[in-house]
Amino acid sequence: MKIRAQALLFDNDGTLVSSLASVRRCWTRWAGEYGITAERFARVELHGRTAAEAAADLLPPEVVPEAVARIETLEVEDVANGGVHLLPGTRDLLTALPADRWAVVTSATRRLAEARLDAVGILPKTLVAADDVTRGKPDPEPYLLAARALGVDPAECVVFEDAPAGLRAGRAAGMTTVALTTTHPAHELTADLVVEDLSAVSVLVTADGVELSARR
Incomplete structure (x- = not known):
């Protein structure tokens, strides 16, 4: 073809x-920081979506901007760890x-x-x-x-x-x-x-x- x-x-x-290993590592830590249960977290699709969309599925609107900034920081820092x-x-x-x-x-x-x-x-x-x-x-x-x-x-x-x-x-x-x-x-x-x-x-x-x- x-x-x-x-x-x-x-x-x-x-x-x-x-980057799947990095994503799992960082988002699992992030979910723990925001008190999101493993069951709730497992129901949210992360791959192929923006962090803002995923965070909006899990958190109140007023918390989303701060939470998005936090996951971005975690993921950027993880790059240096071979992420x-x-x-x-x-x-x-x-x-x-x-x-x-x-x-x-x-x-x-x-x-x-x-x-x-x-x-x-x-x-x-x-x-x-x-x-x-x-x-x-x-x-x-x-x-x-x-x-x-x-x-x-x-x-x-x-x-x-x-x-x-x-x-x-x-x-x-x-x-x-x-x-x-x-x-x-x-x-x-x-x-x-x-x-x-x-x-x-x-x-x-x-x-x-x-x-x-x-x-x-």
Whole structure:
């Protein structure tokens, strides 16, 4: 299968980098600090959502801003403890792309996203974070903003995601979607192409854009 595009848009956590252990560690500590029971905490989906959305499911509105600042601090500090690492295929794929052909689109705050990306040596020219939008994934706003920043028609973009909410955002933006089974099983992911991780994808950059192929 070959997919042609003008730009590639990547989610970060679970797509480019693995941060699941850090997320579990930090959010478990955070929940304890705010007196949230394990049972209540287990019912809240963290992956693919902003911290503000998750906190709003668990705490009174007046506490949410302070709580969001606290979890951001915990997660940023945890990066220094080896809280993230590159997923297979990430560096090779990004190295093959011109800087103006790709962007990172994340539900994390800019401060946290930059900390995680810096820790693994990834420096995107274009980064869309939770701070940049009024509506996070599964709303298409983050991906549409990235396409606009790159000067590319949304229909000419390919979204790489590991979470159902992010894939819904990509589809709602009118983009081609590629799902990675790094955090969710394939049957939970609806996309134009489903692969194990970025090592299963090869790219060819041409004068007309980017051509993607799934490795066999």
